[in-house]
Amino acid sequence: MASSMVAVGLALAAAGFAGRYAMQALKQVEPQMKQALKSFPKTAFGGGFYRGGFEPKMTKREASLVLGLSPTANKVKIREAHRKLMILNHPDRGKTHPDRGGSPYIAAKINEAKDLMDGQK
Template sequence: MASIVGAVGLTIAAAGFAGRYALQAMKHMEPQVKQVFQSLPKSAFSGGYYGSGFEPQMTKREAALMLGVSPTANRVKTRGAHRQSVLLNHPDTGGLPYKAAKISDVKDLQEGQAKK
């Protein structure tokens, strides 16, 4: 019984020392982490969409914002972004049905412009 209590005590002490070491290492890494976050594009955290909600009629600008691409992006880049967005926002994988429907509207808008 005493050996179990001793083992538990040593485990807790080791976890404490490991946590202390990790916190000290994080303090030294803070400048590098800040630099990495500043080098990332702004849309990586905001989703590339503005907070005013959806427009009643889908526009090319709104479609591009939903996909996180430029409104002047080529078809290959737009299709890749659309595919990724569908995979991330599909209701079967935990996405919202309304957002999935809006992403489908993006595809309809893209196909309509491709036919013109």
């Protein structure tokens, strides 16, 4: 019984020292980590929200921003991006939970962006 108590005490002490060492190591690495995170490229979705509303007539640039694609994306990528966005923003989504539903206006803009990028307009 006494030997198991000693073993538990030694294990707790070792865990404490390891945690202290890890915290000191993280403090030294923190500036490099912050610098590395700042150097990552900012995308349309990862870099925050697009400032401003929709333009009166959708342009190719705005359509590519809505879909999160390059203006020269191929039809397969356009359809995949459209499908993913429509799954998240479809007006019928969330009928049982109104706070989780999609917006008809946003869905219309996503469809308009797909049509413009796909060359149907």
